[in-house]
Amino acid sequence: QKEVEQDPGPLSVPEGAIVSLNCTYSNSAFQYFMWYRQYSRKGPELLMYTYSSGNKEDGRFTAQVDKSSKYISLFIRDSQPSDSATYLCAMSAVGGTSYGKLTFGQGTILTVHP
Amino acid sequence: NAGVTQTPKFQVLKTGQSMTLQCAQDMNHNSMYWYRQDPGMGLRLIYYSASEGTTDKGEVPNGYNVSRLNKREFSLRLESAAPSQTSVYFCASSAIGGETRTYNSPLHFGNGTRLTVT
Numbered sequence: 150q151k152e153v154e155q156d157p158g159p160l161s162v163p164e165g166a167i168v169s170l171n172c173t174y175s176n177s178a179f180q181y182f183m184w185y186r187q188y189s190r191k192g193p194e195l196l197m198y199t200y201s202s203g204n205k206e207d208g209r210f211t212a213q214v215d216k217s218s219k220y221i222s223l224f225i226r227d228s229q230p231s232d233s234a235t236y237l238c239a240m241s242a243v244g245g246t247s248y249g250k251l252t253f254g255q256g257t258i259l260t261v262h263p
Numbered sequence: 264n265a266g267v268t269q270t271p272k273f274q275v276l277k278t279g280q281s282m283t284l285q286c287a288q289d290m291n292h293n294s295m296y297w298y299r300q301d302p303g304m305g306l307r308l309i310y311y312s313a314s315e316g317t318t319d320k321g322e323v324p325n326g327y328n329v330s331r332l333n334k335r336e337f338s339l340r341l342e343s344a345a346p347s348q349t350s351v352y353f354c355a356s357s358a359i360g361g362e363t364r365t366y367n368s369p370l371h372f373g374n375g376t377r378l379t380v381t
Contacts, residue, residue: 157303183369192267192353192372193306237305239370250296250321251370253305 152176155238155254164263168225172238172254175219179240179252182214184223187235187256196236197223200243228261235259265289267373269354275379276344284339284376286354294357295337296321296370297329299350306353312337313359344380352376 155172162168170184180201185193197212199205205212211224221240225232238254270285288295294313298306298321308321312331326348328340337356341348353375358368 153305155305185372190374192355192374195369195371198369239306250308250311251306253307255303255305 150175153238153240153252153254156257157255159258159260161260161262162228164228164230164261166228166261168228168232168259168261170223170225170236170238170257170259172221172240173219174221174240174252176240176242176252177216177219178242180243181241182212182221183239183251184210184212185237185239187237189234193237230261230263233260267354267356267371269352269373269376271376272374273377275381276341277381278345280344281340281342282344282378283341284352284354284378285336286338286373287336288354288356288371289335290356290358290371291334292356292358292371293334294359295331296355296357297327297337297339298353298355298372299323300353300375301350309339309352344378346380348378349380350378352378 153174183198184196186196187193202214202216209226213222235256237256239251241251267288296311297309300306307323310329312318315334318329330338355370355372357370
C-alpha cells in the first residue's frame with residue numbers, strides 16, 4: 150500500500166463548479182501538507198501549504214487537513230478553464246532527518262470546460 | 264528571477280550511454296532534490312542534498328549518482344542508461360536547513376528534463 154493515495158481521475162467539470170480533490174495517507178509522522186499544481190510540460194508549482202490540522206484559505210482555494218482521519222482536501226470554488234491541470238498532494242514529516250523530503254500522491258488530472 | 268533552472272530540457276540516449284542532468288537555483292536555498300515522475304507513480308525522490316557537501320539517497324537511487332557542486336548547483340548522473348530510466352526528471356530546492364534551522368519550507372521545482380532511453 151502506498152503511503153499517500155490520490156484518485157487520479159480524470160475529473161471533468163463545467164466552469165463555475167466547485168471542485169474537491171482528496172488524498173489519504175497512512176504515515177502519522179506527516180505534519181506538513183502541500184498541494185501543487187502542474188500544467189502540461191511544466192514543473193509542479195506550490196499552490197497551498199498547511200502545517201498540521203485545520204483549514205487554510207487563499208482566494209478561490211481552500212486546503213483542509215484532518216489528521217484524525219489521515220485525510221486532506223483541496224477545494225476550488227468558481228473553477229475556471231485556467232485551473233485545468235494536474236493537482237498533486239504532497240506531505241512530509243518535520244524536523245530530524247526529514248529535510249523536506251516529500252511524499253507525493255499520484256496526481257489528479259482536472260479539466261474545467263467553458 | 265529564474266528560480267530553479269534545469270538543462271537540458273529534452274534528451275534521447277541509447278542504452279548504456281551516460282549523461283549528466285544539470286540543476287541550478289538562485290534562491291540561496293540550502294536543500295536540493297532530484298525527483299523522477301512516471302505515469303501513475305507520482306513523483307519519487309531519487310537523491311537529496313541537505314547542505315553543500317552532503318548527499319543522501321531517496322526512494323529510488325539505484326542507477327544514479329549526484330554531486331552537490333556548490334550551494335547553487337546539484338547534478339544528477341546516469342552512468343549507464345537503461346530503458347527503465349525513461350522518465351521526466353525534476354530538480355527542486357528548499358530553504359529547509361542551514362544556519363537558521365528552517366524546518367518548514369516548501370519545495371520549488373524546475374520545469375524538468377524529459378529523458379528517453381532507447
